Amino acid sequence: MERLFQASVDEVGKLIGLGKSELSILEDADVAADELLVSEYEKYLERKYNPEVPAVLARHNLMGVPIQERYGGRGARQLVESLFLERLGQTGLGVITFVDVHLCLGSLAVQDWGTQEQKERYLPGAAKGDVVFAYGLTEPEAGSDPASLRTTYVKDGDGYRLSGSKYLISNGSIATNLIAFARPADGKGVTAFVVDTSDKGFSVDMRLEEKIGLFTSDTSLLTLDDVHVDREDLLGEEGKGLSLAYAALLNGRIGIGSGCLGVMEDCLNQVRERTTSRVQHGKEIARHQLIQRHVAFIESNLEACRWLDYRAALKKDEYEKDLRNLALRADADRLSAVAKYMSSRSAFESADRAVQCFGGFGYSIMSPVAKHFLDSRVARIYEGTDEIMELKIASSVLGREFEAYR
Amino acid sequence: MQLHLEGSNAIKASADRVYSMLTDPGFVAKTLPDAEDVRVLDGSSLEAKIKLRIAVVSSTLRMRLTIGKTAPPTKATMTAEGSGSGSAMKITSVFELSGGPSTTMRWSADADITGVMAGIGSTLLKGFATKKVSEIFTSITAAVEAAA
Numbered sequence: 001m002e003r004l005f006q007a008s009v010d011e012v013g014k015l016i017g018l019g020k021s022e023l024s025i026l027e028d029a030d031v032a033a034d035e036l037l038v039s040e041y042e043k044y045l046e047r048k049y050n051p052e053v054p055a056v057l058a059r060h061n062l063m064g065v066p067i068q069e070r071y072g073g074r075g076a077r078q079l080v081e082s083l084f085l086e087r088l089g090q091t092g093l094g095v096i097t098f099v100d101v102h103l104c105l106g107s108l109a110v111q112d113w114g115t116q117e118q119k120e121r122y123l124p125g126a127a128k129g130d131v132v133f134a135y136g137l138t139e140p141e142a143g144s145d146p147a148s149l150r151t152t153y154v155k156d157g158d159g160y161r162l163s164g165s166k167y168l169i170s171n172g173s174i175a176t177n178l179i180a181f182a183r184p185a186d187g188k189g190v191t192a193f194v195v196d197t198s199d200k201g202f203s204v205d206m207r208l209e210e211k212i213g214l215f216t217s218d219t220s221l222l223t224l225d226d227v228h229v230d231r232e233d234l235l236g237e238e239g240k241g242l243s244l245a246y247a248a249l250l251n252g253r254i255g256i257g258s259g260c261l262g263v264m265e266d267c268l269n270q271v272r273e274r275t276t277s278r279v280q281h282g283k284e285i286a287r288h289q290l291i292q293r294h295v296a297f298i299e300s301n302l303e304a305c306r307w308l309d310y311r312a313a314l315k316k317d318e319y320e321k322d323l324r325n326l327a328l329r330a331d332a333d334r335l336s337a338v339a340k341y342m343s344s345r346s347a348f349e350s351a352d353r354a355v356q357c358f359g360g361f362g363y364s365i366m367s368p369v370a371k372h373f374l375d376s377r378v379a380r381i382y383e384g385t386d387e388i389m390e391l392k393i394a395s396s397v398l399g400r401e402f403e404a405y406r
Numbered sequence: 407m408q409l410h411l412e413g414s415n416a417i418k419a420s421a422d423r424v425y426s427m428l429t430d431p432g433f434v435a436k437t438l439p440d441a442e443d444v445r446v447l448d449g450s451s452l453e454a455k456i457k458l459r460i461a462v463v464s465s466t467l468r469m470r471l472t473i474g475k476t477a478p479p480t481k482a483t484m485t486a487e488g489s490g491s492g493s494a495m496k497i498t499s500v501f502e503l504s505g506g507p508s509t510t511m512r513w514s515a516d517a518d519i520t521g522v523m524a525g526i527g528s529t530l531l532k533g534f535a536t537k538k539v540s541e542i543f544t545s546i547t548a549a550v551e552a553a554a
Contacts, residue, residue: 037530038533041526041530045461270527273528364525366460366463366525366526368530
């Protein structure tokens with residue numbers, strides 16, 4: 001196993017004990033991450049989506065890591081899933097974005113909120129890679145305030161018709177199914193649906209390739225033009241879609257935090273190698289104290305964020321065993337926000353410092369740390385901006401009556 | 407930046423045949439992928455411009471390859487050394503042949519890379535080197551089998 005990942009696995013193993021099947025997931029993740037390295041880098045340089053990601057993950061049976069075994073997944077608890085994402089994060093946030101959306105936002109939404117029929121219909125395919133999920137919450141006019149979304153639905157016989165636009169949707173043009181959120185055309189309350197992307201009226205309007213990073217992840221603008229969905233495709237209860245959306249984001253935020261740990265680990269590995277081999281002023285640059293300051297920053301932040309992320313994962317595992325305990329849910333929500341907030345900021349700053357250690361070559365898009373610098377900026381925006389995370393964390397301390405976004 | 411790679415390939419030809427072709431600079435000259443201006447210098451060496459492509463970025467290195475018949479017909483060495491596009495590279499490789507009528511070729515290579523190319527780091531370089539070496543051996547294997 002990769003050295004820093006092995007250290008994480010060992011530490012978590014001492015903390016909670018890892019079974020044979022759990023270690024097997026992590027070993028598979030280690031092999032898959034190595035296999036993805038070259039294609040991720042090549043596609044990043046070409047500024048193109050990397051189709052190898054689902055293919056390699058499917059080959060190693062990693063498309064359904066947290067999906068229950070009865071549906072063909074590997075049944076990983078949250079902390080094992082976090083370790084899996086930590087290792088993939090070393091290859092970059094492009095891979096993490098694909099997995100986080102497919103699993104944490106898509107598959108787990110169906111697993112946690114779907115009917116038995118929906119679970120049987122979608123989860124085995126998701127675990128194999130035949131089903132790929134996208135998550136359609138964000139719209140051109142609804143980002144941090146999802147309650148203002150404008151996509152609407154109307155009843156249509158035994159089903160519904162959806163119309164609207166979904167913007168900045170990861171996996172948007174490659175997904176087989178979209179978890180789409182819409183409000184009734186004549187009423188209040190948001191509802192979630194599972195939309196088949198091959199249905200009439202669904203279209204990918206734009207593939208958004210003009211990003212400043214995250215080139216290997218597919219991002220699209222989607223249009224739903226009177227798309228019919230059957231009643232069986234309504235996910236969760238009608239009018240309770242925002243609860244589902246926030247619950248999915250709780251999963252997603254732990255996932256992004258875990259991916260950011262991997263980013264910091266790769267920054268540390270790259271900086272260690274570069275600064276101990278590059279000689280300036282007659283000695284390795286690692287011997288200069290100002291370089292050592294950058295190394296110390298990355299290492300300290302990695303260690304701090306690692307435990308924030310693991311703690312959030314442990315709390316989520318605790319909540320999974322007691323789903324009616326709202327205090328536990330609130331605590332998991334708070335800790336996932338803290339983990340995502342700190343890890344995404346630390347990953348970006350670690351990548352910035354890694355670029356600095358690389359000097360002029362660090363500014364070339366060919367340097368591996370520049371890739372992290374460009375990619376990790378988005379982690380401070382998607383699945384809850386820094387500012388939304390700050391508001392969530394503050395209100396969790398001050399009380400709901402102080403929620404600033406109310 | 408130091409890298410170590412090793413592997414093995416099966417070739418459908420006798421060890422004697424594989425050995426004589428692998429240690430013939432004229433044969434090696436014809437099988438090198440992405441090589442230009444290939445010149446056989448003598449019975450044990452050749453020069454070529456080798457194009458190394460990483461996605462949209464390509465570098466050209468002028469390399470000199472020297473073949474050593476260490477222990478015919480089972481062991482040979484090949485050293486490749488050169489520079490270009492801000493990078494320099496020295497690769498020392500050892501080939502060991504065994505078996506018959508098909509031959510198993512075990513190889514190991516140690517590379518020392520400096521300059522721009524070293525900046526992308528050993529993890530990525532190893533990935534690209536593995537891919538490149540695989541292309542080279544696929545090409546050599548196909549040429550040996552076609553000629554055998």
